[in-house]
Amino acid sequence: MEEQYYELTVIPNSYYELFIDLIFSINDDALEEIDGKIIIRSTEHPQNIIDGVEAFEKELSSAFGENIKCEVYLEQKQNEDWIAKYKNSITPVNAGKFYIYPSWEQPSNDKINIKIDPALAFGSGHHETTSSCLEAISKYVKSGDTLLDVGTGSGILAIGATKLGAVCDICDTDEQCIENSLINFDINEVKLNNNWIGSTSKATQKYDVVVANIVADVLVMIATDLKKSLKDNAILVLSGILDKYSDKVMAKFTDLTLVEQIVKNEWVTLVFKKGE
Numbered sequence: 001m002e003e004q005y006y007e008l009t010v011i012p013n014s015y016y017e018l019f020i021d022l023i024f025s026i027n028d029d030a031l032e033e034i035d036g037k038i039i040i041r042s043t044e045h046p047q048n049i050i051d052g053v054e055a056f057e058k059e060l061s062s063a064f065g066e067n068i069k070c071e072v073y074l075e076q077k078q079n080e081d082w083i084a085k086y087k088n089s090i091t092p093v094n095a096g097k098f099y100i101y102p103s104w105e106q107p108s109n110d111k112i113n114i115k116i117d118p119a120l121a122f123g124s125g126h127h128e129t130t131s132s133c134l135e136a137i138s139k140y141v142k143s144g145d146t147l148l149d150v151g152t153g154s155g156i157l158a159i160g161a162t163k164l165g166a167v168c169d170i171c172d173t174d175e176q177c178i179e180n181s182l183i184n185f186d187i188n189e190v191k192l193n194n195n196w197i198g199s200t201s202k203a204t205q206k207y208d209v210v211v212a213n214i215v216a217d218v219l220v221m222i223a224t225d226l227k228k229s230l231k232d233n234a235i236l237v238l239s240g241i242l243d244k245y246s247d248k249v250m251a252k253f254t255d256l257t258l259v260e261q262i263v264k265n266e267w268v269t270l271v272f273k274k275g276e
Contacts, residue, residue: 008046009153010038010053011071016058017072017240019053024153025174026052033127033179050074064217095131096138098160099270103187112163115187128258128264129239130156131211135262136271137161140235141209148214148229150200150222151240155181157211162190165207171195171202200225211237216245223252230274235259236263239269246270 012019016036023031023038027049032039040046053070060068092101094106098118099108107113137157141147142167149158152170158181162168172178175197185192196202199222200210210229212219218239219226230236236256240248246268250258256272263269 004078005041005044006043007041007075007077008040008049009071009075010040010049011036011132012038012068013069013071014062015068015150015215018060019056021174022052022056022244023049025176026142034130039219046074072160093131094217095134097164098134098138099136100156106132110209111187112160114156114163116154116159118185126266129213129241129269132262132267132269133157133211133239134160136237136260137164137209137211139260140237140271141166145208146205146231147209148200148207149213150210150226151214151218152181152195153177155184158192159188159190159208160220161211163188164193169196169203169207171196171200173197173199176258184234200229203229207234209235209237209241213237214240216242216249219253220248220252227253227256227274232275234274236272236274237269238272239267241268241270242266243268254266 003113010019020038039114040049042213050072053072090098090102090174092105097112098114099111100114101107102117103115104187122170134157137160141161141164145166147158147161147166147168147245149168149170152158152172157168158168170181170192178195178197207229208231210226212226226236237251243266249270259273260271261268
């Protein structure tokens, strides 16, 4: 008799990045993102994820004064080697100087390789915000720079910067993301300088480059702390911003110089410089 498994599909009507962060924090099983859908497959009933999504809907609706809902579908299916199918659906990504590939693929001979398995934590290079940040890091990070990756997710941005010769710190409010990032640093055979659970408010130094790939509302909320963490002439890369919210984010950073906007589909990455 074939083993059965559960397939849970979550489709947020808004604030997609917040829901994907939530699901990563409470889910240890394989996860797939397709056309705005978050798909979780597990041999265990995913009731904890369903409950977490429902509670999060209520919290966000109250916080933002909107009716924030997710479509949630649960199916029980026969095991048809969905892990193999999942692996076949993940292809390597080129982003700036980097080649991001899962462990079951071969590295590139022409680019800087970053090995990341997408199921570990958010940030596999496939999302527009991640690839845009890697392009910005390719362009603005120099060997010897100090860099802080705020909301590190999988650690992919800091790993890329470290491979360019930067000295990198990471932080995230999710302890699991920090743990997965440390694993990914080891897998990629690069050394992390420092890490902590929390946000940029806990930083004890100023940096040449600060990268924050989060969501627009959080970027607005922590704008003051982000700016405090910048050295003179430092670069600040902000991402995770839907185009309809980019003006709201830019309005909080008018004391910095906007040097570049990277637009991919509906996602915007903003690159600022402190000083002229």
